[in-house]
Amino acid sequence: MLTLGIDIGSTTSKAVILKDGKDILATSLVVATVGTNGVSRAIENVFLTSGLRESEIACTVATGYGRQTYEKADYQISELSCHALGVNHIFPEVRTVIDIGGQDAKVISLNEMGRMENFVMNDKCAAGTGRFLDVMATILNLDISRLELEAAKAERIVNISSTCTVFAESEVISQLANGVAIPDLVAGICQSVAVRVASLAKRVGIREKVCMSGGVARNGGVRNAMQEELGVEICYDERAQLMGALGAAIYAANKAGKSG
Numbered sequence: 001m002l003t004l005g006i007d008i009g010s011t012t013s014k015a016v017i018l019k020d021g022k023d024i025l026a027t028s029l030v031v032a033t034v035g036t037n038g039v040s041r042a043i044e045n046v047f048l049t050s051g052l053r054e055s056e057i058a059c060t061v062a063t064g065y066g067r068q069t070y071e072k073a074d075y076q077i078s079e080l081s082c083h084a085l086g087v088n089h090i091f092p093e094v095r096t097v098i099d100i101g102g103q104d105a106k107v108i109s110l111n112e113m114g115r116m117e118n119f120v121m122n123d124k125c126a127a128g129t130g131r132f133l134d135v136m137a138t139i140l141n142l143d144i145s146r147l148e149l150e151a152a153k154a155e156r157i158v159n160i161s162s163t164c165t166v167f168a169e170s171e172v173i174s175q176l177a178n179g180v181a182i183p184d185l186v187a188g189i190c191q192s193v194a195v196r197v198a199s200l201a202k203r204v205g206i207r208e209k210v211c212m213s214g215g216v217a218r219n220g221g222v223r224n225a226m227q228e229e230l231g232v233e234i235c236y237d238e239r240a241q242l243m244g245a246l247g248a249a250i251y252a253a254n255k256a257g258k259s260g
């Protein structure tokens, strides 16, 4: 039985095809804002790379910020449940999921069965989200994927004191004008995100093991800073950005399995 999970995020669309609720057959990721053709491109790509056809899919579930925009889905499910399901599939022992996406951050607490028990969320402020990192990468003229490499070269982490993204932007520009080394600044930028999200995480309570999901988890600079802030080891899988789509495909498999 094949199922399709689609995660329509604020900055990226992701798709996963799953076999029998277990095996990931194909994935795709398209960087495009919600409301564009990013979703149809992500779906097209996942079928192209797998050689499968849409008619072979038993059930499709859409999740993410833009899930209501995909009307062909059989179900539309919150990304909180989907990230919980996706992470539980890869790391069954995880009890806390820290999901940082393009415009929000969520900390999800899982029970012994790996199901969502509680959560806290920041969707009001860009600080502590991927947006903050995207803005800073643009100022520094760096690709987002390079931030972790720069952070790893830091000799003295520069503290970013502004809590607001707009003020932090000015702060980074003036640090650059003062000749501060880019790696030291980047490490400070990653630390700033980790500090904000760690304080959110402490509100829900940290239970090990802890995993990071979402696109920002791909940034090793933020993962390392988060480990420092929380004093725990962070589990990470290179498919971190696909966890929501994976969870959606698992949900679809559960539904199709029950009705089939």
Ligand code: ADP
Pocket: 008, 009, 010, 011, 012, 013, 064, 065, 100, 101, 102, 103, 104, 129, 130, 131, 133, 134, 144, 145, 146, 213, 214, 215, 216, 217, 218, 219, 241
């Ligand atoms: P959404 O679901 O809201 O679209 P994602 O979970 O896809 O968000 O995360 C998007 C964020 O991930 C971006 O804002 C960016 O900061 C970060 N990101 C994307 N690709 C990379 C990468 N290769 N390395 C590091 N960070 C990345």
